[in-house]
Amino acid sequence: MKFYRDHYDVIVVGGALAGLSAALMLADKGLDVLVLERHNLPGGIATSFVRGGIEIEAALHEMMSIGEKNDRLKVGKFFDDMGVDIDWLKVPEAYHASLPGLEVTLHPGLETFAKEVDAAVPGTYDRVLRLLNLCHTVFDSVNELSVHPMSKPMMLLKHEAFVKTAGYSTREVLDTFDLPQKALDLLAPYWIYVGSGFSDLPFTIFAVLMADYIGYGSYIPRKFSHEMSLKLAERAEAMGVQIEYRQNVEKILVKDGKACGVRTARGDEIRADYVICSAYPNKVYTSMIEPADAVPKDAIKMVNGRRLSLTAFSVILILDRPAEELNIHDYSVFRGDTMDTDALYRDLAGLGPYRYLTCICHNYANPGATPPGTCSFSITTLPRVDGWKTVKAEDYDAVKHRVAKQMIDDMSAYYGVNLLDHVLEIVIETPMTVARYTGAWNGCIYGYAHTMQDHIVARLQTAEAEHFIDHLEFSGAHQISGDGMGPAVTNGRKAAKNVLDAMAKEAAR
Amino acid sequence: MKFKGFLKDVGGASRVARARLEAFAAASAEPVRDDPIGDVARAWHPGRLKLKVVDIREASPTAKSFRFVRADGGELPFFYAGQFMVLDFEIGQSLISRPYSISSAPSQARGKDGFVEITVRRSRGDGFICDHLNDDVKVGDAFTALIGCGQFYYEPLRDAKRVVALAGGVGITPFASMAREIAAGKLDADLTILYGSVASNDIILKDELEALEGPRVRVVNVLSGDEPGWTGERGFLSADLIRKYSQGDTTYFICGPQVMYRFLREELGKLDIPARRVRFEVFGQAKDITAFEGFPGDLKDATFRLTVRRGIREDVIPAKATESLVVALERAGIRIDTGCRSGECGFCRTKVLAGSVYVCPENDGRRAADRDFGYVHACAAYPTSDVTIKIPIE
Numbered sequence: 001m002k003f004y005r006d007h008y009d010v011i012v013v014g015g016a017l018a019g020l021s022a023a024l025m026l027a028d029k030g031l032d033v034l035v036l037e038r039h040n041l042p043g044g045i046a047t048s049f050v051r052g053g054i055e056i057e058a059a060l061h062e063m064m065s066i067g068e069k070n071d072r073l074k075v076g077k078f079f080d081d082m083g084v085d086i087d088w089l090k091v092p093e094a095y096h097a098s099l100p101g102l103e104v105t106l107h108p109g110l111e112t113f114a115k116e117v118d119a120a121v122p123g124t125y126d127r128v129l130r131l132l133n134l135c136h137t138v139f140d141s142v143n144e145l146s147v148h149p150m151s152k153p154m155m156l157l158k159h160e161a162f163v164k165t166a167g168y169s170t171r172e173v174l175d176t177f178d179l180p181q182k183a184l185d186l187l188a189p190y191w192i193y194v195g196s197g198f199s200d201l202p203f204t205i206f207a208v209l210m211a212d213y214i215g216y217g218s219y220i221p222r223k224f225s226h227e228m229s230l231k232l233a234e235r236a237e238a239m240g241v242q243i244e245y246r247q248n249v250e251k252i253l254v255k256d257g258k259a260c261g262v263r264t265a266r267g268d269e270i271r272a273d274y275v276i277c278s279a280y281p282n283k284v285y286t287s288m289i290e291p292a293d294a295v296p297k298d299a300i301k302m303v304n305g306r307r308l309s310l311t312a313f314s315v316i317l318i319l320d321r322p323a324e325e326l327n328i329h330d331y332s333v334f335r336g337d338t339m340d341t342d343a344l345y346r347d348l349a350g351l352g353p354y355r356y357l358t359c360i361c362h363n364y365a366n367p368g369a370t371p372p373g374t375c376s377f378s379i380t381t382l383p384r385v386d387g388w389k390t391v392k393a394e395d396y397d398a399v400k401h402r403v404a405k406q407m408i409d410d411m412s413a414y415y416g417v418n419l420l421d422h423v424l425e426i427v428i429e430t431p432m433t434v435a436r437y438t439g440a441w442n443g444c445i446y447g448y449a450h451t452m453q454d455h456i457v458a459r460l461q462t463a464e465a466e467h468f469i470d471h472l473e474f475s476g477a478h479q480i481s482g483d484g485m486g487p488a489v490t491n492g493r494k495a496a497k498n499v500l501d502a503m504a505k506e507a508a509r
Numbered sequence: 510m511k512f513k514g515f516l517k518d519v520g521g522a523s524r525v526a527r528a529r530l531e532a533f534a535a536a537s538a539e540p541v542r543d544d545p546i547g548d549v550a551r552a553w554h555p556g557r558l559k560l561k562v563v564d565i566r567e568a569s570p571t572a573k574s575f576r577f578v579r580a581d582g583g584e585l586p587f588f589y590a591g592q593f594m595v596l597d598f599e600i601g602q603s604l605i606s607r608p609y610s611i612s613s614a615p616s617q618a619r620g621k622d623g624f625v626e627i628t629v630r631r632s633r634g635d636g637f638i639c640d641h642l643n644d645d646v647k648v649g650d651a652f653t654a655l656i657g658c659g660q661f662y663y664e665p666l667r668d669a670k671r672v673v674a675l676a677g678g679v680g681i682t683p684f685a686s687m688a689r690e691i692a693a694g695k696l697d698a699d700l701t702i703l704y705g706s707v708a709s710n711d712i713i714l715k716d717e718l719e720a721l722e723g724p725r726v727r728v729v730n731v732l733s734g735d736e737p738g739w740t741g742e743r744g745f746l747s748a749d750l751i752r753k754y755s756q757g758d759t760t761y762f763i764c765g766p767q768v769m770y771r772f773l774r775e776e777l778g779k780l781d782i783p784a785r786r787v788r789f790e791v792f793g794q795a796k797d798i799t800a801f802e803g804f805p806g807d808l809k810d811a812t813f814r815l816t817v818r819r820g821i822r823e824d825v826i827p828a829k830a831t832e833s834l835v836v837a838l839e840r841a842g843i844r845i846d847t848g849c850r851s852g853e854c855g856f857c858r859t860k861v862l863a864g865s866v867y868v869c870p871e872n873d874g875r876r877a878a879d880r881d882f883g884y885v886h887a888c889a890a891y892p893t894s895d896v897t898i899k900i901p902i903e
Contacts, residue, residue, distance in 0.1 A: 003820030003902045040846065040858050040901060050853070050874045051660060156519055167521020202525070227878040234882055244820055246846065246901035266902065286540040297538045305536030311546070320785050389545045393552035393587060394619075404666060423667040424785045435550035443546040453528035461526040 007271045008034045013249045014278025016044030018475035020232040021492030024082045027239040036247040043229025044438045051425040060225040062218030065486035075486045084235045087222040091365045096330040099185045108217035121183040137161040139211030166457045170206040171198040189334035195310040197342035202455040254294040259472035276495045278476040280441035299468040309446030310382040311431035315404045318425040323375040327415040331364035352403045354381040379407045385442045388431045404428045447477035473498045553587045557653045569713045572630035585618040588657030590690040591683040595655040602842040610682040614689035630679040661790040668760040674702040677765025692721045701727045707734040748779040764790035791851035795869045816897040834887035844903035852889030859887040864896030
C-alpha cells in the first residue's frame with residue numbers, strides 16, 4: 001500500500017507559517033494539497049519545546065498585523081477567515097527603550113507614542129506624530145497595492161506619499177523631520193526586526209514596521225507560537241490537506257520547463273501540477289532542481305546578487321523567581337549602548353560582543369507562561385550570517401557559550417541582579433539550531449536583506465522577471481514581504497495566489 | 510548623501526527597480542553551494558548513522574561495554590557528556606529502538622580513531638534488548654544509531670562548578686562519560702560520584718572509574734547489601750550521606766532506577782537545595798503502568814485494535830493496554846522514531862485520531878496545544894480502547 005496519492009494539485013515544501021498559509025488558501029479553493037515538513041511538527045521556528053516540564057517559546061517576540069478582535073489587520077483577518085481561532089494576548093507595551101541617556105517605556109497608539117516620546121524629549125510631539133502619520137499612510141498604500149496593483153499615474157494620484165518616499169532610505173526621510181537625536185533614538189529600536197541599518201533600510205519598510213507595531217500593537221498566542229502553527233496545521237488537515245512530517249524534500253522535479261513533483265530523502269517521488277517551496281532560492285537553484293540544467297543562469301545571478309539578511313542568537317532562561325523580584329518590569333526591553341543602526345549592523349557581521357539586545361519576558365503578556373514563582377526571560381540578538389559562517393564545528397560550543405554569557409552578563413549588570421544565580425533552565429539557540437531544525441540556508445531566518453536595491457517596491461516590480469521555473473513558487477522570508485512571522489503568512493498567501501492565478505490563466509487558454 | 514526636496518521626486522520606484530536589475534546583471538553566474546552554518550549543524554546532528562561494534566569488554570560480572578565506530582569510517586558527531594544515543598534493532602519482525610547513555614567521553618569520539626561506548630547490564634529477566642546485547646551481539650555487528658540526545662549534561666551557565674552525581678546501578682553510565690571528560694581536561698567541573706550498588710560485584714565500570722579518580726573526580730561506592738569485609742560506605746544514598754559529600758554550592762545529577770528516583774526526591778527534599786540545583790535524568794518507560802494513578806485497572810489484560818495511519822496507508826495491529834503505543838508499533842514491525850522513551854523528547858509525537866489513551870503522568874512532556882488537539886508522545890501513551898493514530902512515514 002502506498003503512502004501518497006498518485007497526484008496532487010500542489011505540493012507545499014515546508015510546513016511552517018508560510019507553507020501552511022499557502023496550503024490553507026489552496027484547500028479553501030478546493031485543491032488537493034500535500035504539505036511535506038522535515039521536522040516532526042509544524043511551524044519551523046514558530047514553535048515551542050518543553051524543558052524540565054516547562055513549555056518554552058522558541059522564537060516569537062511579537063506578532064504583527066493581528067489587530068483587535070473587531071478590527072483585524074491582514075494576518076489576523078486571514079486567520080479568522082480561514083477559521084483558525086487563536087487565543088491572542090495583547091502585548092502590554094511597544095517597548096522599553098534602554099538607550100544612552102534614555103530609559104523610556106513606550107506604548108502603542110500613534111498619539112500615545114508621540115506623547116510619550118515628547119515627555120522624554122520635549123517639543124517633539126508634532127514632528128513625531130507627523131512622521132508616524134506618514135508611516136501610516138505608506139502602510140495603507142503598501143497593503144492596498146500588494147493586493148491591487150495599479151498604473152504609475154494612478155499610484156501617484158492615490159498613493160502620493162508612498163510614491164514619493166519609495167526611493168529613499170529611512171535615514172534620508174527621518175533627516176527631513178529635523179528631530180533631536182534622542183527622539184530619533186526612541187523611534188529606532190524596532191530596526192532589528194527588519195534587520196538593516198537606516199542608511200540602507202528602505203523607508204517603505206520602516207514605515208510599514210512602525211505603522212503596524214506602533215499603530216496597532218502586537219500579540220502572542222497564549223500557548224506559544226506552537227498554538228498558532230498547530231492550529232494552522234489542524235485547520236488545513238480538516239480542510240483536506242495531507243500533511244506529512246519528517247519528510248525531507250531533496251529534489252524538485254522539473255519536466256519541459258515546469259515543476260512537476262518532488263523526491264524526498266526517503267526516496268518517494270510524488271507528482272503534482274505545482275510546487276510551492278519554502279527552501280531558500282539559493283538552495284533550490286543550486287542543488288534541488290532536477291535536472292540541474294533546468295535552472296537558467298539568471299536565477300543563479302539573482303541569488304548571487306542578493307545579500308542574506310539576519311539569523312538569530314537567543315538565550316532563553318527560565319528563572320527561579322517572579323520577574324519583578326529580579327527587577328524585570330517590562331515585556332520587551334531593547335537595549336543598546338548606541339542607536340547608530342548602521343554601526344550596529346556592521347557589528348552584527350561579527351561574533352560579538354553584541355551591543356544591541358532584545359529581551360522578552362513573556363509573563364508580562366501571559367502570566368501563566370511559566371509556573372508560579374518563576375519567569376521566562378529571553379535575550380536575543382539577530383546577527384548576520386557572516387560571522388557565524390566562520391565558526392568551526394569543534395569551536396561551536398565554546399563560541400556559543402561565550403556569546404551567551406556576554407549577553408547574560410550585560411543584562412545582569414543592567415538589572416543589578418546576577419541572572420546566572422537563578423537559572424532553572426537555559427536554552428541557547430544559534431544560527432546552527434535554526435539550520436538543524438528548519439534546514440534554512442545558512443541558518444538565515446530573515447531571507448534577503450532589505451536594502452535600497454532589494455526593496456519591496458523593487459521586488460514587486462521585478463517579480464515577474466524573477467519567475468524562472470514555471471509551476472514553481474516560493475514562500476518564506478526570502479519572498480516579497482520579507483522577514484517576520486506576520487510577513488511569513490503574507491508570503492505564503494502570495495505564493496498560493498500566484499498558483500491560483502497561473503491555474504486560471506492556463507484554464508482560460 | 511542628502512536629497513533636499515526629495516518629496517517632489519516621483520521616480521523612486523523606478524530607480525530602485527533599476528538598481529536591483531543592475532545588481533543582478535553584475536552578479537556571478539557560478540552556483541554557490543556553501544552552507545557552513547548548515548555544515549556545523551550536521552556535524553553535531555547528522556541524523557542516524559551506521560555504526561559497527563569494534564570491541565566488547567566486561568564492565569562487571571553482569572554488564573558489558575560496547576565500543577562503536579562509524580561503519581563508513583567517517584567522523585562521529587559532537588555531543589555532551591551525559592547524553593544518550595538511540596540504537597536501532599531488528600529482531601524477528603520487530604523494529605525496536607532503545608536509548609543508552611553514552612559511557613565514553615565526547616573527546617574520545619573525536620578524530621579518525623574516535624569511538625562511542627555504551628555499557629549495558631544484563632536484565633533480571635525483564636530486559637529483552639539488554640539481554641540481547643549481552644548475549645548475542647558480537648564484534649563486527651552493524652547498527653543504525655542517533656548520537657547525542659537528551660538534556661542530561663553539565664551546562665556551565667546553569668550548574669554549579671561542584672557536581673555531586675547520585676547513581677544507581679547502570680545509571681552510572683552518563684557519569685562515566687562526565688568523569689572521563691573531566692579527567693581529560695575537557696570539562697571544567699569537580700565531580701563526586703555517589704554510586705549505589707547492592708554488592709561490590711554489581712559495581713559497573715569499577716576499575717575504569719577508579720582509574721579516573723584525581724583532584725577533580727572522586728568516586729564513592731555505597732553498598733546496600735550486607736557484604737562482609739566492605740570498608741566503604743554502606744546503606745542507601747540518604748540525605749545524611751549526600752550531606753556528608755556535599756560542600757557549598759553544588760548541582761546534583763541523578764540517574765538510576767525508578768525506585769531510586771522516588772527515594773531520592775524525598776531525601777533531597779530534606780536538604781535545603783534550590784530546585785535549579787537538582788537535575789534528574791529522564792524517568793524511563795514505566796515498569797508497570799497499572800501501578801499509576803488513574804490507569805483503568807480493569808484493562809490490565811485487555812488488547813485493542815490499533816489502526817495506524819501513515820500517509821494514505823492504514824494498518825491494523827494489536828495493542829495491549831499495558832504496553833505503550835510505541836511497543837505495539839515496534840512489535841508489529843512499524844518503525845516509529847523514538848528518543849528518550851520517557852515522554853520527554855517528543856520524537857514519537859503522534860496524533861490520536863480516534864479512541865482513547867492513558868498518558869503516564871510521570872512522563873507527560875507534551876506541549877499545551879498538543880494536548881488540546883489529541884497529540885501524545887507514543888512512548889508514554891497506552892490504549893484504553895480501539896485507537897486510530899497517525900504517525901510519520903519512516
